[in-house]
Amino acid sequence: MSTPRARVVVDVMLKPEILDPQGKAVHGAFGRLGFDGVADVRQGKRFEITLDGEATEERVAEIRKAAETLLANPVIEDFAVHVENGSVEDGPVEDGPVESVDEDAEQVEETVR
């Protein structure tokens, strides 16, 4: 049995008042592909951080600090940190009750470029 691993997820989004040209490009593509009724698209980033051992309060605080220092630029971005339920073994991780995220971020970036 390997050491239990916890997963901490950091979601980063541009602040609402900051223009998101990538989100705009995706929104435009929605229209062209016939996905109607979409009012707006904002693109963000999701970081999945796997810890050795438990996600103690202290370690999550450390990740929060890392998010503030590196993963997000607080001048233009907001971020949220949460711990996923269950430990990370070989199998897929069970998601906690969190907001759904964009699985196609890489593909989206391709479209923009």
Place this chain on the structure above:
Amino acid sequence: MKIGVVTFPGSLDDVDARRAATLAGADAVALWHGDADLREVDAVVLPGGFSYGDYLRAGAISRFAPVMEKVIEGAREGLPVLGICNGFQVLCESHLLPGALIKNDHRKFICKDQRLRIENNGTSWTNGYDAGQEVTIVLKNQDGGFVADDETLDMLEGEGRVVARYVDGNPNGSYRDIAGITNERGNVVGLMPHPEHCVDTLTGPSTDGLTFFTSVLKATV
């Protein structure tokens, strides 16, 4: 007078920046991102390019390169530092300058000869220009939109810290047409257009950019 130019992995314009420094009459010194050593230079240029592939955010990873510890330390003590394009992004990420740079509002890479107005000729890098002088300097960027909250923008304008503004149209969605800003002391300047490409009529639309490099010679005498 030695001007150091930092090379990060993915820097593109470090050689041009060194050439501009040489043409201005300085000794150009190559600095390496991985060395926490400024090699006794009198000024530093952070050049354009795509350091670390712009991963995470433009400038976000470069900001933690070993050389940046020394650059940040020096800048706080008055060392002249010019960040061009990607270098401007690094300076904002380092919090040496306020605000941030995001993708161009029109979502395309831009490359053009850009008219600028030099609004602050009191900085270490612009003292050779006349106040209000208009110049043509190459602009080429993807993440060139300067953004900050209104309070910061008002502060920058109120304190005369807008170094250069775009004229004849805003090319990238920068708030209040801002092309370059400086810190309180005037030794740190971030600029989106590329003065190092405008030092020789053989390869650029003007030689208007050379004055950035000759200015710093005067500033450090």
